[in-house]
Amino acid sequence: IQVGKKSYLDKVEIKPKDFIHILETSNEKLSTSQPAPAFFKEIYDKAAQRYKSIISLHISEKLSGTIQSARMGCKDMEYSNKIHIVDSKTSSVALGLLVMETAQLIRKGFDLDEIIERVKLAIKNTRIFIAVPTLKYMIRSGRLNKTKGLLATLLNLKPILTINSDGNIVEAAKVIGQKRVIKKALDLAIKYAKNVKNPRFGITHVVAPELAQWYGYKIRNIFNSSKIIIAEASPALSVHIGIGGAAIAVLGDS
Template structure:
């Protein structure tokens, strides 16, 4: 029986890809005051960023309930399908814990594997897509989990934000750091460490220097090897992302490129104008 692949909305996988590969997506929620929206269902990325710019308050986000996961898991278990469920880093959200609770509610019925991606956005969305492609080709649970663990370890992640405002509002940096960083045009280069925690790997003064530093980091990671590169950007505010992606295409041999949009939940904490890059050596697929 084909393995069922489940994820949540923060994987930022485009709807057409999810539908084509048969990926079940369980949404988180975004709250603008008394208004609540299902991430990437009631509120698409472009709509969210327009609403974010017009809002005087920072929206809040909330995780799915165990019951949301249990409903999906039960459907597959009753059909005799094993399930692999891959989710946003447990260091950033309780979504993974909700999934584990849902699995325990099955009382050992069926074969459900819940994975903490220790990543965010398409940094783990690409793992979900790989898992779904393998599942559609008839791969087993063990084959799929081994493959996505390998990819996760080989992938380097770098984020660049256009403004420090949202990192401050979300509690990622202090008020003084945000104020002086903005005044000095400091661009923090962020990554996600092995424990799934967002951290600053470096910083540069000005956009051009930040771009050059990201290229240097990728060269240190991969040398001159051809790359598979994925990028996530915020829609409607892509000037910085477009310029950085163009630079990387000039500097590296990129054998495979994919671009997606940062959805409402991740965008709440990163803000508009953010670009995330996920790279691994093309030779790792051989």
């Protein structure tokens, strides 16, 4: 996370609640950038000494240079053949669902090749829908052109964003007003979940716990899903979607 000229490792050197304070009070430019390769080298060195293989799942390559840093970090390592770097083609709580799916496959005793194959299939069956209540943070972080953002703000247009199969952020829908953007994100998530088997859900929010709980309540009523992950958004997402933003991720079986 970049705050002016200072940088912080997401959830390591800066916690969500501390970043929210910065988001609300700082006039500094806020943005994101990938960790250095040396960071990954240190992590991989420690893990390689304890485990036979490492599966390293990352935010979409189209959204961040993080996976490139990971590849560079393990390039000349003695244990580089033990490290399997996977592009999740998604982000945030959707990536969290994929990590949990990977851990479950490991616990079930699948061999490495089958785990990676199943994870890549799970990636294809994962979607995220992001409700953006205000565009000012996307303009501030540089994710949205200032002129386009100001025009949309004047028209009270609110986007629902998703990440497509290539790993790019695209607009799933656009509505007028904050109440409609909240409902539309839920509608899109439910529609997708109804078209997959055994849907699993993850919800994340930026200082909007009531909204996250409401999403969870609505989803449980339709799918009888007892396990829904609800988590605070990391600063890496908060910096773009801002306070009041939320996202619903769905992972299904083919």
